[in-house]
Amino acid sequence: MEDSDNFLRLILDSIAENIAVIDVCGDIRFINRSWAQFGDDNACSIAQDWSKVNYLSVCDSAALAGDEFGIQAGAGIKSVIDQKEAYFNLEYPCHSADEQRWFIMRVSPFALKNERFFVISHLDVTERKLAEKAVEKLARRDGLTNIYNRRAFDEILSEQWQQCLTLKQPISLAVIDLDHFKLLNDNYGHQSGDDCLVAVGALLKNFARRTGDVCARYGGEEFTVIWSYTTLLEAELLSKALLEEIRQLKIPNERSPIAPYLTASIGLVEMTPNRLLEPRDLIAQADDLLYKAKESGRNKVVSFIVSPSDSVSALLESKSQN
Structure with missing residues (x-):
């Protein structure tokens, strides 16, 4: 297929999940449109050029601020990079001033031309979580x-x-x-x-x-x-x-x-x-x-x-x- 890179980019940009790819150092090498849009919509302080961002450093900064999920996320990503785990999942709250939200972060490895990369995706599971909480409340x-x-x-x-x-x-x-x-x-x-x-x-x-x-x-x-x-x-x-x-x-x-x-x-x-x-x-x-x-x-x-x-x-x- 002609211009396959552009074709794949369009596919990834059509996905609702927030997706980023990092290397073994934690540097972000790719983000899809949903990832960038989420950052813009939530007044993310990260620079517009995500290629200059180290995702592990972001997790470490959150951990130093006392964010429990930042600690878990950073440790989970490192466990996949160090090949101690095949993949990593984490469900976490990400509430805004206006609404309650929950996401599932998944970290999966892949290799290309003898270089290892890691896909980090964040899936919005708010609707499911609110339904679970409603059932729990009734129970x-x-x-x-x-x-x-x-x-x-x-x-x-x-x-x-x-x-x-x-x-x-x-x-x-x-x-x-x-x-x-x-x-x-x-x-x-x-x-x-x-x-x-x-x-x-x-x-x-x-x-x-x-x-x-x-x-x-x-x-x-x-x-x-x-x-x-x-x-x-x-x-x-x-x-x-x-x-x-x-x-x-x-x-x-x-x-x-x-x-x-x-x-x-x-x-x-x-x-x-x-x-x-x-x-x-x-x-x-x-x-x-x-x-x-x-x-x-x-x-x-x-x-x-x-x-x-x-x-x-x-x-x-x-x-x-x-």
């Missing part, structure tokens, strides 16, 4: 109340526990049960019951607005609130205000022996994480306190602080029983 949300579900609660509690362990900060957990919810369901129907759960879920969001605060539907008519970096005194004030807000919803529950409207009970515990305790210990203690609240008349908060000495005693008692 972590309760379909009825649109707050976190039990699965997400377990994951987030574990994360918050580790953070409080590292920072030596307290974490408070409230487990909330709607009093005599079965009577409400039986008397008014399941649609009214669902409406009640939705209203309580919306209310809980107002009590989980700070960093480290999370509300979730625990299951059935039970909900939870995680208050990280929060003492029992603070959490008690929040819990009592929450109970009052639930009462003020004035959701009818005429057959309840407590009040003719919806009420709730709360088991509340504060722990400062240490190596002897686990998140499940926090949940178990809160569940036990909720049981005490229900046994002692409901419509109240029963709370407790687990001190480090308490946790040591509990561990020794557990070992002696085993």
Whole structure:
């Protein structure tokens, strides 16, 4: 085919992927139109003459600035150049001021006239990534109340526990049960019951607005609130205000022996994480306190602080029983 170089150039310029070719030193020897256009559209500080740019130096500069993906990209490219890896892939975020974006970088080698080169391509996978995040968000949300579900609660509690362990900060957990919810369901129907759960879920969001605060539907008519970096005194004030807000919803529950409207009970515990305790210990203690609240008349908060000495005693008692 006549003028094959121009033909191949036109093919590469028609590809949406950003493509560059570097040599073993990292010097850029070729870029396609998409690569140049992306640089222009994003106010790239690189000189217009890309042939004078060393791509490994660009990665090293990003790494020195603390860019984790710059570190990974540079190491990956070098591993292919040094023939330690056959190729290299890296998925990374590249967000702009206006939008979220993700790309996959791929590094592949080839040889021409006894000289080795490396194709670096960047493929925009934003559409796929946003779809994955939407699915992930749905998987972590309760379909009825649109707050976190039990699965997400377990994951987030574990994360918050580790953070409080590292920072030596307290974490408070409230487990909330709607009093005599079965009577409400039986008397008014399941649609009214669902409406009640939705209203309580919306209310809980107002009590989980700070960093480290999370509300979730625990299951059935039970909900939870995680208050990280929060003492029992603070959490008690929040819990009592929450109970009052639930009462003020004035959701009818005429057959309840407590009040003719919806009420709730709360088991509340504060722990400062240490190596002897686990998140499940926090949940178990809160569940036990909720049981005490229900046994002692409901419509109240029963709370407790687990001190480090308490946790040591509990561990020794557990070992002696085993």
